[in-house]
Amino acid sequence: MDSLIIQGGTRLKGKIEISGSKNSSLPIVAAALMTTEKLTLHGVPRLSDIDSMLKLIGELGCHVYRHEPKNRSVGDGPDLNGPLDLTVDNEKNCEARYDIVKTMRASICVLGPLLAKRGKAIVALPGGCAIGDRPVDLHTRGLMKLGAEFRYENGNIIGEVPNGRLKGCRMYLGGAQGPTVLGTINVMCAAALAEGETVLVGAACEPEVWDCGELLNKMGAKIKGHGSPEIRIEGVDALRGAEHRVIPDRIECGTFMIAAAITNGELELKHCNLDHLIAVVDRLEEVGVKFERQNGTIFVNASRRINPIEMTTQPYPGFPTDIQAQLMALLSIGDGMSVITERIFPDRFLHVGELNRMGARIRKEGPTAIVHGVKELQGASVMASDLRASAALVLAAMAARGTTRIDRVYHIDRGYEKIEQKLNAVGANIQRIKGERAVA
Ligand code: EPZ
Helix, strand or coil: CCEEEEECCCCCEEEECCECHHHHHHHHHHHHHHHCEEEEECCCCHHHHHHHHHHHHHHCCCEEEECCCCCCCCCCCCCCCEEEEEECCCCCCCCCCCHCCCHHHHHHHHHEEEEHHCCEEECCCCCCCCCCCCCCHHHHHHHHHCCEEEEEEEEEEEECCCCCCCEEEEEEEEECEECCHHHHHHHHHHHHCCEEEEEEEECCHHHCHHHCCCCHCCCCEEEEEECCEEEEEECCCCCCCCCEECEHHHHHHHHHHHHHCCCEEEEECCCCCHHHHHHHHHHHHCCCCCEEEECEEEEEEECCCCCEEEEEEECCCCCCCHHHHHHHHCCCCCCCCCEEECCCCCCCCHHHHHHHHCCCEEEEEEEEEEECCCCCCCCCEEECCHHHHHHHHHHHHHHHHEEEECCCHCCCCCCCEEEEEHHHHHCEEEEEEEEECCCC
């Protein structure tokens, strides 16, 4: 298990390329199961979660080929990686095994495509998760409304389409914590091949939902309103191949915005979409960060003073839960008391204990964390518990006095492409320890 050794106290300055979106690529790669023609995807990042999804669809009969990029390195434009060709050539196997599903919950994204295209799906139930309770009841409820039937056996969801083809209908898809992102995408995919019209009310509006809808429409689907709370889908008999570029990763971009703020730095973030981060920019401007936009590049200028603020996570376009931990790291050195409330995953606070090990003063009360800003953090040995918590620890370590060691960084490799190369290129001092051998 790799660790990161970070020397704090460096001010970041320079350019960072934002990679393609992990959370858009995962359901889009799964949507390749909905046709037997070739799908070519651009901008899909190289991450362990993407590798897991490619392995999964490979087992489900999809031929996967990644073109090698020509002589490219960090700083050479959005296509750090070559395009991905996905072609289904065998539709026999309909089972998503536990061994893969347990490594990545987004495996659930194959449920809708398999049911719609093959009329059958066996998907291991995703187990527990470090960020809190994550049921998939909204996914199955939506698919049942389209005519699928489910039973649960030996830890598997077994789904079938008794009438041979799903049938469109009008449905509400919201849950106790609001809309579901992957649930909306799963049902939207299934409805694309259903008979008749489906209207999804209470749909998630995340840019990743919009991006998947755009891809499906390129494949011949008839979808309107994707990216809004009401999606209309006119089912078609078959989908064809297509070529698509995934959207930039707004969570990676937001993480680097905070990297600039926490190190009192200046960063140019390239190939990102500021419109996808409006709530994040709103909160960071209140903290005192300055932003400028020029042709797809965002200039982020931090101020020495970090103002305390209040923030509540919400479904898009509200403040994303996936940037909550990173913002907490920033506010832990703020000039006063901040309040963070987590509405999407009320238990998503495993980073609190680790930040307190670095000298932060954070107290958790139910879904709220009270952050008393301290003058500075100190380097320490800490443990990553999940993807975004590990990103928060990297940010805190860059601001801290002295050396920090972060263990279990396999979490960060799930969602951040070449993070230490990107940050070291703008002045950070991060080393990765593979086993016990230091890698410069
Ligand atoms: C997506 O997960 C993202 N993952 C998550 O990012 C992100 O935190 C989340 O959306 C919220 O923005 C991917 O896109 C791969 P939800 P998803 O269904 O779709 C409850 C990261 O760090 N719920 O929108 O699984 C659920 O418990 C990851 O990159 C049900 O009750 O999240 C939560 O409270 C972590 N029943 C809320 O809805 C369901 O069937 C929102 O979850 C489904 C969800």
